[in-house]
Amino acid sequence: MTHAALLLAVLAMAVADVRGQDVIPQPEKQETGKGFFVLSRNTAFVSNLKRQDAQAFKGMVDALRAQSSAPQTENTVIKLISEHRRGKAWEDVGLQSYRLTVSPDSVVARAPTTTGLFYALQTLGQLADNGRIACTRIADRPRFKYRGLMLDCSRHFWSPAFIKKQIDAMARLKLNRLHLHLVDGGGWRLEIKKYPQLTREGAYRTHSDWDEWIENGRKFCRKDTPGAYGGYYTQKEMRELVAYARAKHIVVIPEIEMPGHSNEVLHAFPELSCTGKGNGFDLCVGNPKTFTFLTDVLKEVMEIFPSEHIHIGGDEATMLYWKKCPKCMGLFRDRHFTDTLQIQSFLIGRIDSFLTARGRKMIGWDEILDSTRLSPSSVVMSWRGERGGIAAAKAGHHTVISPSRYYYLDHFQASPATEPKAIGGFSPLERVYYYDPVPAELRHTPAADRIDGVQGNLWTEYIADERQAEYMLYPRLFAIAESGWGTKTSYDRFVSRLQTILPRMGAEGYNYRAPDSDSLQQKRDQEFTVLQWNIWQEGTLIPGGYDAIVNEIDRLSPDFVTLSEVRNYHGSDFTRRLCQSLKARGKTYYSFRTDDSGLLSRYPLKDSVAVFPLNKDHGSVYKLTAQLGAHEIAVYTAHLDYLDCAYYNVRGYDGFTWKETERPTSVGEVLRLNDLSWRDNAARCFLNEARHDLEAGRMVIFGGDFNEPSHLDWTEATAYLYDHHGMVVPWTVSTLLERNGFTDGYRKVYPDVLSYPGFTYPCHNPAADITKLTWAPKADERERIDFIYYQGDNLFAIDAKLFGTGSSIVRSKAVGDRSADPIILPSGTWPTDHKGVWMKFRIKNK
Ligand SMILES: [Zn+2]
CATH class of the missing domain: 3.30.379.10 (Chitobiase/beta-hexosaminidase domain 2-like)
Structure with a gap:
């Protein structure tokens, strides 16, 4: 050279x-x-x-x-x-x-x-x-005109200086909308001259910590109370903030939440509640004073905020007191409503007209779509997944995309074991970055043009201070900004660009989370196993039954067990007793008290919920949530109503008394008989609860003895087998689950219903009197009624086996199973009259 x-x-x-x-x-x-x-x-x-x-x-x-x-x-x-x-x-x-x-x-x-x-x-x-x-x-040039950040100022009060600092960062990322969630149950944060009570009575609370505050009864107090936490923005301060943002080409959009999330208003003005005593979370819509109050507030809000859009919330009204309120019910009758939801729509519709008449546009969370009177100019902010956004755009409304599982910045960004406390969920940087704000269903359709843009939302129930807020914002807000700009590169190149920009921000005093250098650690595929097992009255009908249950769980060591027929005899707590017995063998399991259906987890419980508590023998559903590495999982157990089992009617036995009866002659009749049970009600409660898990990015497992077959098993192929008597039946629960995106794990692994019937009941048990093992002594009543359903991104069923003796009962005789179903045989005494279902799942990471 x-x-x-x-x-x-x-x-x-x-x-x-x-x-x-x-x-x-x-x-x-x-x-x-x-x-x-x-x-x-x-x-x-x-x-x-x-x-x-x-x-x-x-x-x-x-x-x-x-x-x-x-x-x-x-x-x-x-x-x-x-x-x-x-x-x-x-x-x-x-x-x-x-x-x-x-x-x-x-x-x-x-x-x-x-x-x-x-x-x-x-x-x-x-x-x-x-x-x-x-x-x-x-x-x-940008792809979308709306590129926003929402800051929740109610659950946590942010100083004007802190908000200005975030405005500076937003400007750098070419974001142009700052949505301030100014009022909510956590506190009212904006001075309203006509109603000084709002900030006097509703801007300070007794505890700053969200959980402590709720545990102590969600009480508000005045500013001078010792330990008072809160604050509010004077109109002067807010005008300054609006001008500061405007100089950085950012529009500030105020949100005045209604009619739900309003307990702070009801504290200041109990007369605006349905009971007149401040109960509940929702404003009384039947009271004309509510409308006067809201429009008075909005008039002052419009004077402070020149923003064309005014956000009115509109989400998550509990509607709890409306049904019992003479005023709300009066409105219901006068307007000939047929559904409580229309009470909410009525209010939203009136506020929409009020704002539209004053040259503003209403913007609200996607629940406002339920309003029949929504003006065409109203903008829908889609947070419950993409469905709201898709429906809004198709209905001609402009839409801002802000799905909770990608753009909620209060979600965890890595394994909770290594992260500060967060509300839940899992939205790591890479997931946020790769999300495409135009839902696949809308791409290349005219409705795609009505996607105005994107918004990241920082809810602050569990954000303790400014440093944590910035830690949650950055760099995920960078990923959202780039999606809004529409110029995404590969994730690796994005991270490489961050490596030069983030340290500079750090030097300027911002906190941020460094992108993971060891992301491979997180990316490793993870597997877990689930056992669904009906244990026949806790194994008490078989000598040595309890010990057999402990032995088998110890042997298989499934990560989660969903149990049916937990009876808690003599006031005992059965799953707790199981955990103690397993602990004595060196196996740690966690449980919580349930009735009728039980849950065990090898992972500590983050939460537990009675979804459909046992009621008069009509079945039950419970759930636990746990953390598996970087993933959150919700495991549900069900033992559904064993009464009104119409599949017995098909076999000539009454599904309620199990006496011989005439067989139904049509599928319609079968379904009508089946509908008398509470199985569908329990399944609907499950679906309502599970929707929240899925929105939060959790995987959902649903195991149970459903006491009802699957439509996947009662097909043309099996119409003349197992005493189906020519019936092809779209059984209610399995159809409902399928329609809501749930997959039947066993059928997913073994779609061939003839070779793999997968019968779980009645299972022959040599230790039991055969007459106790049948409900239809003259029929072939073999059924697959124990299931493990699942749903979740990147969640795959990779193996499934039956668990039990290799024989069933047919017409009161033990018959060896000749199917191809793989089976795990018992190691000793078999404690029950069911077969269990064992499954292995894998969580794949791209
Ligand atoms: Zn009312």
Whole structure:
């Protein structure tokens, strides 16, 4: 290598060393040139802007120059050229565009509006590395006009200074909407001159810690009470914040939540509750004073916030007291409503008209879609997955996409074992980054144009302080900003760009979570096993039954056990007793007290819920949640109603008395008989609860003795087998589960119903009197009534086996199973009259 060539190589390395590419959001088009521009105190500023704008931009350029420690070099110039196009920049992505050319002696930015020029300067700020900017040419514009962040100021009160700091970060990411969740059950945060009681009585509470506060009765107090936690924004402070954001091309959208989440209002104004005593969470919609109150508040809100959009919440009303309230029921009758939901729709509809008449547009959470009177200009913010957004866009409404499982920034970003307390969920950076805000169903349809953009939401029940808030925001907000800008790269390249931008933010005093360098650790596939087992009255009908149950669980060591026929005889707590017996053998299991159906987990319980508690022998459903590495799982156990079993009627036995009876002649009759049971009610309660788990990103397992066959087993192929008597029956529970996205694990692994019938009942047990093992002594009553259902992203059923003796009872005789069903045989005494179902699942990570 010659001396000159060596010198060139060194120069080339120096140039490469200047960050020329690391911009977030990634510009739409970017070419990198040779050489670099040096910012120094000699750099001139030229623009064709009007005086006030020119001053503001000169201030920004001065701030950039101040960061440069570069020596004074030859004269260089920064030129900002506005093309002075008219229009609302925040409404039009074209008006937010800019072109930026950096050459060794000049930086030239052109844009149709000052917003575009502002974005050009943000890009320049990210490109500048100690005063040097690599030569480049950029043409850039966003994909979506709405790119937002929501900050929950109710559950936690954020100081104006903190909000300004986040506005600065948002501006850098070219975000343009700050949605402030100003009022909620955690406290009222905005001064309302007409109703000073709101902030006097509803802005401070007795505990800052969310759980402690709830455990102590959700009490509010006045500011001067010792230990009072809270605060509020005066109208003056809020106007300042709005102006501060506006200077950074960010619109502040206020949210006044109604009619649910309003316990702080009811505390200040008990007369606005249905009982008149402040009970519940919802405003009384039947009381005309509620409407006067809300419109008075909104009038003041509109004076403070010039935002075209006013957010009115509209989510999660409990509707608990409406059904018992004479005023709400009066409204219900007068308006000829047929459904309590219409009470909510009525209020939302009236508020919508009120705002629309004043030139504003209502925006609300996707529940507002339930309103029949929604004006076309209303915007729907889709948080319950994508369905709300899809329905809204198809119905002609503009929509902001903010699905909880991707864009809720209060969710965990890695294994909870290593993370600060969070509300739950799992939204790691990579998942947030790869989410496409246009739902697949809408792509390439006109409705896709009604997706206005994206928003990340920081709910703050479990955000303790400012550092934690920033830790949850950054860098996930970067990922959302880039999705909103529409220029995503590979995740690895995104992380590489973060590596240069985040440390700089850290130096400026922001907290953030460093992207995982050991993400492979998290990415390892994880497996777990589940056993569904009906233990026939806790094994008490077989000598040595209890010990057999303990032996088998010890032997199989499933991660989760869903038990049916937990009886807690003599006031005992059966699953607790099981855990103690297993502990004595060195196996740690966790449980909680249930009746009729029980749960065991090898993982500590994060939560437990009685979903459908046992009621007069009509079955039960319980759930636990646990953490498996980086994943959260909800495991449900069910023992569904054993009465009104119409599959016995098909065999000539009454499904309630088990006496011989005439067989039904039509499928309709079978379903009518079956509908007398409570099985469908329990399944619906399960589905309502499980929806929340799925929204939060949890995997869901549902094991149980359903006391009802599956429509997947009563097909044309089996119509003349096992005494089905020609019937093809769409059994209720299995159909309901399938329609709601749940998969029958055993049938998934073994779709061939003829070779793998999978019968779980009646199971022959040599230790029991055969007459006790049959309900239909003259029939072939073999059924698969024990199931393990599942649903969840990247969750796969990889193995399934029956568990029990290898024979069944047919017409009161033991018959060896000749099917291909794989079976785990007992190690000793078999304690029950059912077979169990054992399954293995795998959680795959991309
Ligand atoms: Zn009422």
